[in-house]
Amino acid sequence: MHIQKIKKNLTTIILCGGKGQRLKPITNKTPKSLIKIDNKEILTHIIKNVKKYNIDNFLVLTGYKKKKVESFLRKNFKKKINYLDTGQNTDILKRIKKGSKFYKDYLLICYGDTLADININKLIEYHFKKKSNLTMSLFNQKLNFGIVSLKNTGKIKSFLEKPRLNNWINIGYIFVKTDKFFSLSKNYLFFSSFLQNLGNMKNIYGFQHTANHITVNTLTELDEAKKKIKMFNKK
Numbered sequence: 001m002h003i004q005k006i007k008k009n010l011t012t013i014i015l016c017g018g019k020g021q022r023l024k025p026i027t028n029k030t031p032k033s034l035i036k037i038d039n040k041e042i043l044t045h046i047i048k049n050v051k052k053y054n055i056d057n058f059l060v061l062t063g064y065k066k067k068k069v070e071s072f073l074r075k076n077f078k079k080k081i082n083y084l085d086t087g088q089n090t091d092i093l094k095r096i097k098k099g100s101k102f103y104k105d106y107l108l109i110c111y112g113d114t115l116a117d118i119n120i121n122k123l124i125e126y127h128f129k130k131k132s133n134l135t136m137s138l139f140n141q142k143l144n145f146g147i148v149s150l151k152n153t154g155k156i157k158s159f160l161e162k163p164r165l166n167n168w169i170n171i172g173y174i175f176v177k178t179d180k181f182f183s184l185s186k187n188y189l190f191f192s193s194f195l196q197n198l199g200n201m202k203n204i205y206g207f208q209h210t211a212n213h214i215t216v217n218t219l220t221e222l223d224e225a226k227k228k229i230k231m232f233n234k235k
Contacts, residue, residue: 009105016112017063031065033112092191111172115214132205137173
């Protein structure tokens with residue numbers, strides 16, 4: 001495995017077609033990926049983090065308020081960022097398949113509402129070390145509330161303040177060989193069904209990301225993101 005050669009033959013997909021219903025009223029005018037955190041759009045944060053690893057080939061899959069996203073990309077990046085309108089109500093899986101003519105040998109699939117300071121070199125190395133068919137980046141989410149365990153009598157047995165879950169959550173940054181992605185997903189109509197069945201497929205691995213992660217799906221998460229982004233900027 002020659003990691004630099006792989007990165008030159010990699011297309012980063014950024015999914016930016018959703019309506020962001022839970023971020024209204026902000027998303028009535030602004031697409032979710034262009035919401036600013038620390039004076040930078042979410043999309044800018046994602047692209048800059050990937051570019052740090054000398055990856056320059058992007059495809060932004062647009063939909064809702066596509067003209068705003070596409071205009072932003074043309075005006076704000078010296079090196080061309082490819083984009084493709086995939087429709088407003090299109091399932092993620094169909095969005096990805098619509099962009100097939102743009103893809104190189106490998107894909108890095110990113111959500112347009114998720115920031116993570118993933119070490120992409122380590123992600124790729126892990127993928128090949130495990131001989132994985134698809135590697136999904138995961139995060140051990142900390143709850144925003146305490147957990148109480150009760151005895152049968154109702155007496156408090158134990159209390160854990162904002163514990164981390166035993167399970168890991170999907171944060172995107174999915175690395176996969178392009179032809180392998182299409183062969184794995186060919187029998188599925190919806191991205192959610194495809195993800196739910198990954199455990200039944202051969203050699204699918206999770207890359208455990210333990211540094212910083214932000215997902216912006218709600219107004220509450222947006223407020224939290226404005227605080228968390230400082231951790232990214234310290235690096």
